[in-house]
Amino acid sequence: MVDLIYGRGITDLLREMPFYISIFKKMTAYKLFHIKQPMYGSVDVNNVCNLHCTHCYWWLNRKEERDITVEDWRKIIKEKFNKQHIFVTTLVGGEPTLRSDIIELFCKEMPKRICVVTNATFPLKRYDGLYFYWVSMDGTEEVHDRIRGKGSYAKTRKNILDYISGPDRNGKPAWKDIWITMTINSQNYMTVEDLAEEWRGKINKIGFQFHTPFAKGDPLMLPFGELRNSVVDKLIALKKKYPNYIVNPISQMSLMKGNWGGVGTTPVDCPSWAILSLDHMGRVKQPCCIGSADPKSMKPICEECGLGCYSILVAQGIRGN
Known part of the structure; x- marks a missing residue:
């Protein structure tokens, strides 16, 4: 099956046409009447x-609370996601693979x-309704382990390779289910090219973003300036070299300067x-996916996002307030 747009083939696009029509209507409503309606989840x-x-931003605002049930999520999917014609939804955590029952529900x-x-330190399960896995990797092995813990890279690598060695899923080879995402910061920026080259030919796509601080002067933030610009230029060069492998469009990466x-x-x-x-x-x-429902919680620094x-939505002409 030929991948035309972000891993979706002709059959996928035809089946999902109502969602593309819905997104077009929502974009039109926003541009003409400033009506804001969510498109993704x-x-x-x-x-x-x-x-x-x-x-990781998640630990900054975490509280000891129980998760809600599968039935609770079933109601939320019906009332908030399907009723609003939300297209692609990304499941995060915590570590979402620890709740395979919830993943299974969303995929159904x-x-x-x-x-x-996912950090993919646990074996990756094959879900019939899955679009793909975003596997978080923070550079080559030494740097990745420095950020995530000793031995984590080896676990992630093994679980990826085990998954892609398996049979096709829904008519597509298993390697197409694996996309890597790297969050660039002051500890790993020098490994972007090496990570991309290491996994090229093994997985479907790789995407990049930059660390977003929750406090001014965060040492992990790669400050705007010459060094950050050089990293973005390397990403743009990779995109030109491997246009179907690097998922970020050049217009988006340019914003990151x-x-x-x-x-x-x-x-x-x-x-x-x-x-x-x-x-x-x-x-x-609030104010976004790395924020919190608690208004008193720490908030991301939007001007250093x-x-x-x-940013990919901004690059596509969808803007904010």
């Missing part, structure tokens, strides 16, 4: 993770519209409204 399916990565209720972001998102902790150009973001209790997160999920 992001869900924290659980409140636990087996790793404690040095750059929203078939081929579900992405799962400076502030595209907002002022302080307030979204301005960032279309945070376009992604319905819920936490593990089904509550709406490096998130890919919103």
Whole structure:
């Protein structure tokens, strides 16, 4: 099957035409009447993770709370996602693969519209309705382990290779289910090219974004300036060299050289409204998918945002407030 748009073939595009029509209507309503309607989704399916990565936003606002049930999520999917014609939804956590029952539910209720972001330190399960796995990797092995813990890279690598060595899924080879995502920060920026080359030919695509700080002066933030510009230029060169492998469009990567998102902790150009973001209790997160439902929680610095999920919308002409 030929992949035409972000891993979707002709059959996929024809089947999903009602969703593309819905997105077009929502974009038109926003541009003409400033009506904001979410088009995509992001869900924290659980409140636990087996790793404690040095750059992870999730731990900053975590509270000891129980996850809601599968039946609770079934109601939320019906009332908030399907009723609003949400297209692709990304499942995060915590570590979402620890709640395979919730992943299974989303894949059943929203078939081929579900992405799962995972550290892949656990074996990757084959879900019939899965769109693809976003596997988080933070550079080559030494750097990755420095950020995520000793031995984590080897576990992730083994689980990816085990998955792609398996049989086809829904008529597609298993390697097409695996996309890698790398969050670039001050500890790993020098490995972007090596990571891309290491996995080329083994997995489907690789995407890049930059670390978003929650406090000014965060040492993990790669500051705007000459060094960051050089990293972006390397990514653009990779895109030109491997246009079907690097998922980020050049227009999006170019935005990452400076502030595209907002002022302080307030979204301005960032279309945070376009992604319905819920936490593990089904509550709406603010100001975006890495925020929190608690108004007193720490907030991301929008003017230093490096998130890919919103900047790609800006690059496509979908803007914020």
